Amino acid sequence: MTNGNFQLIPERSVPLKYNVQAVNGKVQVPESSDKKDAYRISLNLVNGRVSSQVVD
Numbered sequence: 001m002t003n004g005n006f007q008l009i010p011e012r013s014v015p016l017k018y019n020v021q022a023v024n025g026k027v028q029v030p031e032s033s034d035k036k037d038a039y040r041i042s043l044n045l046v047n048g049r050v051s052s053q054v055v056d
Helices: none
Strands: 001-010 014-028 039-052
Touching: none
Parallel strands: 001 039, 014 039
Antiparallel strands: none
């Protein structure tokens, strides 16, 4: 994506592995899980913000 904002709302019980890159912007995501069966989240962003709020 060239320009935009992503708001991730992952559940704490779901293992996720993040691969997030932003050229001009801010990235704030939780620590990636090291579990083999973790779901992968991949985002490439040129201008914008990626943030998250973990829920139980």
